[in-house]
Amino acid sequence: MVRQDLLAGLTAVGDDVPLILVVAPPGYGKTTALSQWVREDARAAGWIELDEADNDPTTLVRHIASAVAGAQGLGPEPPPALAAIEDSPAVPELIGFLRTMEEPALLVLDDLDRLRRSAALDVVVAVAANLPAGWQLAAASQRRSRLRIGRLRSQGRVVEFGPADLAFTADEARELVGRFGVDLSDTAVRAILAHTEGWPAGVYLAALLMAGRSDPAAAAAEITGDNRYIVDYFRDEILTQESADTVRFLLRTSVLDRFCASLCDAVLDTTGSAAWLGQIEALDLFIVPEDDQGEWYRYHRLFAEMLQSELRRREPGEEVRILRRASAWYETQDRPEEAIVYAIAARDDTRTARLIAAHTRQLNRAGKIGQVRSWLDAANEDMFRSYPPLAAMATWVWAITGDAARAQWSLRVAESGSFEGPLPDGSASLESAVLRARAALAPDGIEAMRADGRRAVELEPPGSYWHTTAAMLYGCACAFAGDREEAVRELERAGRLGRDIGSPGASLAFAQRALLAADEGDWATAAACADDSHRLVVTAGMQTSLTSLTTYLADARVALHRGDSQAALANTASAQRLYRQPSPAAFPWWAAQTAIVLGRILLDLGDERAARVKATEADRYLAVLLTEGVLREQLEQLVADLDRRQTRTDAVDGVSLTAAELRILPLLQTHLSLGEIAHHLVVSRNTVKTQVAAIYRKLDATNRTEAVQKARDSDLLPI
Helix, strand or coil: CCCHHHHHHHHCCCCCCCEEEEECCCCCCHHHHHHHHHHHCCCEEEEEECCHHHHCHHHHHHHHHHHHHHHCCCCCCCCHHHHCCCCCCCHHHHHHHHHCCCCCEEEEEECHHHCCCHHHHHHHHHHHHCCCCCCEEEEEECCCCCCCCHHHHHCCCEEEECHHHHCCCHHHHHHHHHCCCCCCCHHHHHHHHHHHCCCHHHHHHHHHHHCCCCCHHHHHCCCCCCCHHHHHHHHHHCHHHCCHHHHHHHHHHCCCCCECHHHHHHHHCCCCHHHHHHHHHHHCCCEEECCCCCCCEEECHHHHHHHHHHHHHHCCCHHHHHHHHHHHHHHHCCCHHHHHHHHHHCCCHHHHHHHHHHHHHHHHHCCCHHHHHHHHHHCCHHHHHHCHHHHHHHHHHHHHCCCHHHHHHHHHHHHHCCCCCCCCCCCCCHHHHHHHHHHHHCCCCHHHHHHHHHHHHHHCCCCCHHHHHHHHHHHHHHHHCCCHHHHHHHHHHHHHHHHCCCCHHHHHHHHHHHHHHHHCCCHHHHHHHHHHHHHHHHHHCCCCCHHHHHHHHHHHHHHHHHCCHHHHHHHHHHHHHHHHCCCCCCCHHHHHHHHHHHHHHHHHCCCHHHHHHHHHHHHHHHCCCCCCCCHHHHHHHHHHHHHHHHHHHHHCCCCCCCHHHHHHHHHHHCCCCHHHHHHHHCCCHHHHHHHHHHHHHHHCCCCHHHHHHHHHHCCCCCC
């Protein structure tokens, strides 16, 4: 199979570059690629298959000279001047011999890694550095070359091809498996390339596995490092060639997804891993650098899988010990995500539970709450029951990601458990954590929420992260219980105490305070608190977090009051996205409040149908609460306003504004021009102009100001 892309890369190397290195582990087709290149090139080529004898510099020079002489039709023997030399490399004589050739040629050194003596390697560099114009030397090696080519590299006179250049493309992989009578979809080809990382020998072995199978795609899934073809290949080509100590290091570190010297030292309970990694990289044992600093590495996927299967066979139980040590190391490096992943892999439920409980807040701030939820979803029930702090934390994770049923279940588990001392997440006690979770989910209604919140505030020291959350919940409960004075005090205190520690409870407290102020017509306070909430959300990067839902509602109400319908619509859209997904459904008081406020905003924006939907949803959420506080009254007020709007609409049937005209009407009271209204509604300016003219005619108005006033007089717009 002709490697067209690789050939093009080799051919593209200018003849002013005298040295080409092709370095990759076994199975990458180095010799095949150079053979195809030689056949494509018009120059004669001297091909030298190096062996142990070539470690003698004089022998190497004669070997090169003989290969060139044979390629040029001069016979297989070196020239007399070189044949007589016995004690020196005679590089100048070799270069002089090459200069006698009428045409430039290629020199190919295969198996360069057979040269171990510095003197022999220096011959290669000297020859490459002094080749006549138009000559090139190409060398293939399984291992990283020890050639001292720093000067040539700095002069741009060396080009190196590695595993990434030699890896199969999708077209090459498809062509190869096709030669075995296998026809694969693009998806299957991509899957094979991903698993083999384009390693040509791996693709070939995959083709062998699939040949003759009735379901080639299913057979492709069997291409793993523990497949006998893969194991036999690596064992014969790699493991049998290395020392027992090297193999042991490879086997044990293969458990790690990626590794550095410090991590290897920790999991192997030793020192000196940096030297081992340097040696393995020099040997090019299917190791892949993960950064430019030479600090982090990983093994080729199939190679790692083979090593892991060998480790399980040779040293049962060692894999689990390494995984647990890796988890501990990552925890000391303050990298909780990796620590948890390794604890899960080690099947260490106690450690996994503690780490998730301790670091969920940190991972949430990093936008990893979805990852945390996936761990919790996969955990067995015994993990929660045996470690109640995890159940308490899981209540929050499932609640803020929209799974109300699981949130209620984990709360019950936490309530039934016991735990001595502070929790790993910083909670003062399990009792405090349970009370906060109960206040948030309010399974027994608003009055119980208020009592739970007050007790949680008492249990957590002021200034702590969880004190802010408790104070926010208690303040909300007071507001819904009708105790405005206490609600204001607690919400303002929660915002003030939580502002400096970046607590989501602080932004939510300020947003709730803004809504209270808006309800009372205190728009200065509403605007200030909404701004504080918004600032905290942006600073913490919580724009897509459920806790920011109320912030968008507060911003929308303030924007409506200012007459900025465009900002009100944008904030309402943001609130509705969070209301739908992940949804506050696990917090019935919050879901009901959100639906009521959204209904009010949508009504003010002229979308009566959407407002009625929100009223219906609010009623459904209130039905879950055993006691509803003032939320029921707020919903009834919204429904009454909707009914009055419908009555007014019926009463002004003579006006009979269309749905499109009703959409435009609220925007007429803003500063937006007709063109800006058109842009906002995604219609043409002429359409808006026509509809505004119809509004003027139906309301018997002569201008925009008069139309707005008559609409208010007719209760088509809020005053």
